[in-house]
Amino acid sequence: MRNYLLPILLGCAVPAMVSAQSQDSVTIRKMADEVLTHSTAYDNLRVLTKEVGGRLAGSPGMVKAEKWGFEALKAAGADTVYLQECMVPHWVRGAREEARIISKRRDYTPPLNILALGNSVGTGEDGVSAPVLEVSSFDDLEAKKDQVKGKIVFYNYAFNPKFIKTFYSYGDAVKYRGSGASRAAKYGAVAVIVRSMSHAANNEPHTGAMQYDPNYTKIPAVAIGLQDADRLSQRMKDDPTAQVFLKTNCMMLADTIGHNVIGELRGSKHPDQYLTVGGHLDSWDVAEGAHDDGTGCVQSIEVLRTFKAMGLQPERTLRVVLFANEENGTRGGKKYAELAKQRNEKHIFALESDAGGFTPRGFIMSMAPELKAKVFSWKPLFAPYGIYDFEEEGGGVDVGQLNAALGTPMAELSPDSQRYFDIHHAPNDVFENVNKRELELGAFAMAALLYMVDKSF
Amino acid sequence: MRNYLLPILLGCAVPAMVSAQSQDSVTIRKMADEVLTHSTAYDNLRVLTKEVGGRLAGSPGMVKAEKWGFEALKAAGADTVYLQECMVPHWVRGAREEARIISKRRDYTPPLNILALGNSVGTGEDGVSAPVLEVSSFDDLEAKKDQVKGKIVFYNYAFNPKFIKTFYSYGDAVKYRGSGASRAAKYGAVAVIVRSMSHAANNEPHTGAMQYDPNYTKIPAVAIGLQDADRLSQRMKDDPTAQVFLKTNCMMLADTIGHNVIGELRGSKHPDQYLTVGGHLDSWDVAEGAHDDGTGCVQSIEVLRTFKAMGLQPERTLRVVLFANEENGTRGGKKYAELAKQRNEKHIFALESDAGGFTPRGFIMSMAPELKAKVFSWKPLFAPYGIYDFEEEGGGVDVGQLNAALGTPMAELSPDSQRYFDIHHAPNDVFENVNKRELELGAFAMAALLYMVDKSF
Numbered sequence: 001m002r003n004y005l006l007p008i009l010l011g012c013a014v015p016a017m018v019s020a021q022s023q024d025s026v027t028i029r030k031m032a033d034e035v036l037t038h039s040t041a042y043d044n045l046r047v048l049t050k051e052v053g054g055r056l057a058g059s060p061g062m063v064k065a066e067k068w069g070f071e072a073l074k075a076a077g078a079d080t081v082y083l084q085e086c087m088v089p090h091w092v093r094g095a096r097e098e099a100r101i102i103s104k105r106r107d108y109t110p111p112l113n114i115l116a117l118g119n120s121v122g123t124g125e126d127g128v129s130a131p132v133l134e135v136s137s138f139d140d141l142e143a144k145k146d147q148v149k150g151k152i153v154f155y156n157y158a159f160n161p162k163f164i165k166t167f168y169s170y171g172d173a174v175k176y177r178g179s180g181a182s183r184a185a186k187y188g189a190v191a192v193i194v195r196s197m198s199h200a201a202n203n204e205p206h207t208g209a210m211q212y213d214p215n216y217t218k219i220p221a222v223a224i225g226l227q228d229a230d231r232l233s234q235r236m237k238d239d240p241t242a243q244v245f246l247k248t249n250c251m252m253l254a255d256t257i258g259h260n261v262i263g264e265l266r267g268s269k270h271p272d273q274y275l276t277v278g279g280h281l282d283s284w285d286v287a288e289g290a291h292d293d294g295t296g297c298v299q300s301i302e303v304l305r306t307f308k309a310m311g312l313q314p315e316r317t318l319r320v321v322l323f324a325n326e327e328n329g330t331r332g333g334k335k336y337a338e339l340a341k342q343r344n345e346k347h348i349f350a351l352e353s354d355a356g357g358f359t360p361r362g363f364i365m366s367m368a369p370e371l372k373a374k375v376f377s378w379k380p381l382f383a384p385y386g387i388y389d390f391e392e393e394g395g396g397v398d399v400g401q402l403n404a405a406l407g408t409p410m411a412e413l414s415p416d417s418q419r420y421f422d423i424h425h426a427p428n429d430v431f432e433n434v435n436k437r438e439l440e441l442g443a444f445a446m447a448a449l450l451y452m453v454d455k456s457f
Numbered sequence: 458m459r460n461y462l463l464p465i466l467l468g469c470a471v472p473a474m475v476s477a478q479s480q481d482s483v484t485i486r487k488m489a490d491e492v493l494t495h496s497t498a499y500d501n502l503r504v505l506t507k508e509v510g511g512r513l514a515g516s517p518g519m520v521k522a523e524k525w526g527f528e529a530l531k532a533a534g535a536d537t538v539y540l541q542e543c544m545v546p547h548w549v550r551g552a553r554e555e556a557r558i559i560s561k562r563r564d565y566t567p568p569l570n571i572l573a574l575g576n577s578v579g580t581g582e583d584g585v586s587a588p589v590l591e592v593s594s595f596d597d598l599e600a601k602k603d604q605v606k607g608k609i610v611f612y613n614y615a616f617n618p619k620f621i622k623t624f625y626s627y628g629d630a631v632k633y634r635g636s637g638a639s640r641a642a643k644y645g646a647v648a649v650i651v652r653s654m655s656h657a658a659n660n661e662p663h664t665g666a667m668q669y670d671p672n673y674t675k676i677p678a679v680a681i682g683l684q685d686a687d688r689l690s691q692r693m694k695d696d697p698t699a700q701v702f703l704k705t706n707c708m709m710l711a712d713t714i715g716h717n718v719i720g721e722l723r724g725s726k727h728p729d730q731y732l733t734v735g736g737h738l739d740s741w742d743v744a745e746g747a748h749d750d751g752t753g754c755v756q757s758i759e760v761l762r763t764f765k766a767m768g769l770q771p772e773r774t775l776r777v778v779l780f781a782n783e784e785n786g787t788r789g790g791k792k793y794a795e796l797a798k799q800r801n802e803k804h805i806f807a808l809e810s811d812a813g814g815f816t817p818r819g820f821i822m823s824m825a826p827e828l829k830a831k832v833f834s835w836k837p838l839f840a841p842y843g844i845y846d847f848e849e850e851g852g853g854v855d856v857g858q859l860n861a862a863l864g865t866p867m868a869e870l871s872p873d874s875q876r877y878f879d880i881h882h883a884p885n886d887v888f889e890n891v892n893k894r895e896l897e898l899g900a901f902a903m904a905a906l907l908y909m910v911d912k913s914f
């Protein structure tokens with residue numbers, strides 16, 4: 001254990017004559033006290049993960065989640081709560097996938113831990129048995145295109161550990177998940193196996209959405225756990241005659257009805273101007289959608305609860321949006337932006353949390369330079385809370401729709417990224433892997449940013 | 458999931474004419490690559506936690522750990538590895554503790570989850586049954602001193618959630634663990650129960666050292682899990698006649714022999730000048746000593762491995778010290794400082810990691826202002842790695858001995874603190890709760906700091 005020194009709690013040290021920034025620092029300190037003492041985010045998350053659980057667009061879980069969100073926003077003190085309808089895709093996984101190596105040189109046919117990729121087609125009842133062609137990149141695929149026909153292409157590109165922020169490793173690798181199937185179908189592949197988007201030490205497969213190029217045959221696509229990826233690779237080297245058997249039972253059904261769930265705190269001065277804060281309500285089916293994106297939803301609800309509990313009425317209307325269908329369609333984000341544009345709504349700012357409930361370090365942002373400069377001027381207010389990183393450009397997928405449609409300045413909570421891809425889209429995205437303090441600090445950071453934006457933008 | 462933008466990897470963008478700081482940034486980038494690609498820290502930690510496990514001073518685990526450390530330092534490439542002998546206290550827990558509420562008004566006598574505090578005496582074979590007096594602070598104890606005699610004093614002071622860095626909550630509360638027993642013995646208490654030093658949501662008790670004031674009777678002291686603390690408090694309100702039965706079997710034996718385990722990389726220019734880096738090798742007996750302080754040990758070893766693997770010979774001698782007996786005596790740190798002083802060793806800097814293997818944010822430091830200014834000038838080198846916080850004053854318990862004896866400038870790795878007290882001194886301080894990337898980033902940060910200090914101090 002370290003030696004420690006007790007600080008003077010910030011709130012105790014404020015002199016009688018306070019400057020504007022000191023008054024803000026006092027309010028922000030009280031916000032932190034409120035959230036760290038009375039937050040309901042963690043308990044809300046427990047209910048969302050344990051009583052609702054997996055909630056993919058079109059599933060019963062989606063419906064339960066909408067009801068949960070509605071009640072949670074009411075309980076948080078929203079003036080108005082309503083559902084905003086949109087069509088959502090309806091993909092179902094079906095029965096649990098099967099895969100194994102079939103090697104004539106040995107009797108041993110070990111099972112492989114796989115998950116079908118979202119939006120993919122199934123193999124059909126008989127499954128697929130075929131030889132495997134391993135490639136390390138799309139360039140490697142092109143170089144080997146004459147060897148592809150009739151085979152299962154195995155994209156074995158590993159997460160690059162040299163990127164410090166793991167989101168960059170993801171950005172570098174995810175194209176194989178997203179478009180690997182059609183790239184391989186072009187040359188006659190019968191299916192694809194993709195090394196999971198992770199650098200975790202375990203064998204959990206990580207699902208996620210893929211997209212077909214309409215010009216090519218739709219072939220089944222699966223993600224494989226990292227240990228099994230290494231094992232498959234080694235086996236193909238040991239026994240080039242080995243094959244893999246795959247059976248997936250997923251299918252895309254007709255679109256169905258989903259909803260964005262919205263709660264509002266009416267603005268005191270400009271109620272017709274909007275500050276949006278949200279996360280996505282849907283999750284992959286394989287776990288509980290804890291960090292992706294239950295934490296973003298409960299943090300956004302907590303922002304509203306905090307304002308209400310402190311008697312802080314925002315000048316603009318604070319609108320919490322639990323977006324539908326971010327994982328495999330973005331229909332909720334698109335509908336929200338479409339209606340905002342149609343109705344000529346005036347949107348001041350949109351904030352998303354969709355990078356996990358881990359310890360917050362800052363915000364990524366996309367806005368005009370003069371607005372960024374304002375945010376940078378607030379750095380001293382955020383520094384005591386470990387919120388320091390405002391440098392990165394970007395925003396969330398859902399608020400990104402609004403930004404694209406209306407040019408709304410946007411930001412996204414930027415937590416520490418090291419643990420995110422251990423659980424992302426995997427069976428271990430469960431409540432137990434969320435830390436209460438980290439979750440609360442993220443909610444506080446969001447509330448504080450919205451407080452300052454409300455006053456200053 | 459968020460939108461992402463791929464950065465240009467720093468190493469690719471360095472122009473031909475490099476300034477001194479650019480050359481340092483290139484070396485530091487290579488250090489990060491080396492650690493993030495080839496680190497052995499995580500594997501070393503697996504062995505230390507799973508094959509050695511709990512390793513309190515005087516225990517067989519301590520001996521196994523010394524052998525482990527010796528081999529690990531050799532494997533990391535140290536020029537010299539040796540043991541530095543010291544005497545260590547030998548406290549043993551004995552059989553598992555028992556405690557329960559005895560309430561005449563109900564048949565229900567629920568067990569309470571407790572752990573004896575380190576260095577405390579046991580209750581004796583018959584245990585202790587007595588009424589309980591709850592106090593909220595030492596002031597409250599003084600106000601109730603006439604009610605103490607013959608009772609078990611229950612210190613129920615909760616971690617203050619308003620401190621952002623949890624080490625301050627610990628500093629605020631730990632006095633009840635450290636000196637609560639004697640303060641209560643002064644007024645005739647027969648034992649003390651202390652609310653565990655944590656804010657976790659579970660019922661794990663957290664042990665830790667306590668000290669007796671020689672002026673008062675030594676009475677048994679235990680820590681209680683947080684849920685049981687709340688339950689005990691409620692039961693005493695419901696039934697003021699209730700008593701608690703406690704049985705602990707611990708005792709302090711005669712001092713025995715322990716060792717600091719030391720590995721060195723000889724300095725190229727000033728081999729008689731020392732840079733110390735270390736963690737403490739001992740751990741509490743109740744778990745595996747993963748974050749406390751296995752991570753500090755493997756990170757320190759990783760620093761040496763990294764220098765060696767990169768062919769970077771330090772100008773001063775780099776000395777990795779795995780300190781003995783930090784948890785309940787600090788004898789290892791004291792012996793190291795005593796011998797350094799006796800031998801007139803010239804110590805340039807000492808760095809410790811003893812705040813967990815969580816994602817690193819910076820360093821706490823204690824050194825002359827001109828040295829601090831040098832470190833501050835390196836902030837741009839560390840910023841790309843999320844290492845930004847150099848503001849806090851302080852240092853580790855073990856290097857603190859050297860700092861006290863010789864005035865050696867010191868620092869301690871400052872990781873994010875939110876998860877630390879969930880596991881600190883508790884049964885869940887296990888390997889599975891350490892994240893490989895976070896561990897490696899901490900080791901890298903330490904290596905980079907030592908590299909810069911070696912060149913510049």
